Amino acid sequence: MATSSATYPAEGTPIPERREPLIPNGVLGMLIFIFTEVMFFSGLISAHAIVKSQAAGQMWPPYGQPRLPVEETALNSLALLVSGVVLVLAWFAFKREKSAARIPLFMAMLLGIAFVGLQGVEWAALLADGLTIQSSTYGAFFYLIVGTHGLHAVGALLGLAWAFRRLDHDVLTSAQLATVSAFWYFVVLVWPVLYWTVYL
Amino acid sequence: MARALTLLGVAVVALAVFPEGVAACPVCFDSSDENRMAFIATTAFLSLLPLGMVAGAGLWLRKKTKERGDDPFDPNRPEP
Numbered sequence: 267m268a269t270s271s272a273t274y275p276a277e278g279t280p281i282p283e284r285r286e287p288l289i290p291n292g293v294l295g296m297l298i299f300i301f302t303e304v305m306f307f308s309g310l311i312s313a314h315a316i317v318k319s320q321a322a323g324q325m326w327p328p329y330g331q332p333r334l335p336v337e338e339t340a341l342n343s344l345a346l347l348v349s350g351v352v353l354v355l356a357w358f359a360f361k362r363e364k365s366a367a368r369i370p371l372f373m374a375m376l377l378g379i380a381f382v383g384l385q386g387v388e389w390a391a392l393l394a395d396g397l398t399i400q401s402s403t404y405g406a407f408f409y410l411i412v413g414t415h416g417l418h419a420v421g422a423l424l425g426l427a428w429a430f431r432r433l434d435h436d437v438l439t440s441a442q443l444a445t446v447s448a449f450w451y452f453v454v455l456v457w458p459v460l461y462w463t464v465y466l
Numbered sequence: 467m468a469r470a471l472t473l474l475g476v477a478v479v480a481l482a483v484f485p486e487g488v489a490a491c492p493v494c495f496d497s498s499d500e501n502r503m504a505f506i507a508t509t510a511f512l513s514l515l516p517l518g519m520v521a522g523a524g525l526w527l528r529k530k531t532k533e534r535g536d537d538p539f540d541p542n543r544p545e546p
Contacts, residue, residue, distance in 0.1 A: 288530045288534070301516075301519050301523075304515070305515065308512055311508075318504070319500045319504035320501055
């Protein structure tokens, strides 16, 4: 078998120790993914800003379109923000003792599920009021931006559920928890920007 | 090759001298101030955001590297 002298260390030379990566591979991959997602949402926000500035008579929401439930969604947003804080607590609990993260992780998931569920209720009410994706650019942007965020929230919740299951089986690593948490933090932190853009 | 480069040069000069010819963007030359401002602001936002994110990530990694004590740019770093 042909071997290259460059491949193996010279005889007697100690093999260098493998260093720990600066950040776990999963977290790095998730961060790169989040970068692309930030750009995706920025594109949507920018398109919304341009279309809004072109609205007839600078009237936004356009005449005859239902108004969005600003106060109810603010309360719902609070649930999402609290879930982010609870997930931070879950992280510190995990660092202290793995099993201590079960309750905060579960609470963060519950709050996230409540957010998605209440968004669904809000959508049903808006559809009943006549705001559809085809009724106006206002409706189109609302469902596109909020719907995309909702899909991300569902994806992140699935990630948290996966982490919870692994935690339950005592096989969850801190890198795995950090990876799914990073995505949830993204979902939590991008929401106030979307709320301000779409609702206010 | 030289002909292609000449053509490319002519095209670049033409586009620089007559920029209206490439005004395909429907909002860039709108008469509404608000629309123009929105266009400029979003262009700046979308241009600077990725640069800011990459720079931020680079600085964060640099900080973590320094904390670990193996900053490749440190002049006092021992030879590996």
